[in-house]
Every structure is written in C-alpha cells, then in structure tokens.
Amino acid sequence: MVDVGVSELRRSRERLAKQGEAAEQAGENAVSGLLLFYAAECGLKAELPRWVLRCEDTSSLPSDLQTHDLRRLAKALNLQDPAPGPDPLRCHRHKNGAWIESHELHEAWRYGAELRADDQKAAVEALKSLVEDARKGS
Secondary structure: OOOOOOHHHHHHHHHHHHHHHHHHHHOOOHHHHHHHHHHHHHHHHHHHHHHOOOOOOOHHHHHHHHOOOOOOOOOOHOOOOOOOOOOOEEEOOOOOOOEOOOHHHHHHHHHHOOOOOOHHHHHHHHHHHHHHHHHHHH
16 A cells, blocks of 8 residues: 555545546446545544554554545444435445445446446445545544
C-alpha cells in the first residue's frame, strides 16, 4: 500500500465520489460503482489514522486494514452496516448467479463482470452511504 496523508485521502474521496455520481447520471453503472467503491475506501481509510491510530497518514495502518474490504474498514471505525439484512455490497453475477463478495466487487466492476442490475443498484446506494458516513467523520 502506498502511504498517503489524511488530506490526500479526503481529496481523493471527494474527486472519486463526484466522478462516480457523474458516471451514474450518464448511465455508466459499472464505472459509477467502481469510482464510488474507491471513494468509500479512501473515505474510510482517511478516518482510520485520525480516529483509531491518532496519526495523520496511513504509514501505521495495520496489515488487516490495508484492504479493499469496506465492511472491515467500516467496522474498525464502529460504523453501522450500510443497510440492514444481507450485505448490499455482495452481488450476483448476471449469467450464472454466483456471488461476488463485497471485497471482490471492485474487481468485478474493473474487469467487466456482468452483475444483476438490482444487486448493483443496491451496492451503489450502500457505497454512497459509506462515502457520506466517512464525510461525517471529517
């Protein structure tokens, strides 16, 4: 992981969230999801050093938090799950119905896996919620 400062992560969160929302408005669902996934990751990782580790960069982030597992990052910040019930960041593949787990979701979007539209929509909404929760910690 490249070590970066809290302010860099926050700027990245805002830039990626804005681009993700623009992609969503343009009907680019996979692009929107991917950008919002990374916006949420940056937002959560911006708050971990400040509120959990009491530092201003990611250099002392433990290896178990150097991850794309947004649920783990949110749990480390004592945030609520993005939505009640099943994990909204877990999506079915369109063709065979296999599950894409939440920590793999960015890969599915990046590599072009076709996901069920309703699952993808729920994931995007959950990501927006995580971005907002991270903003509240700023």
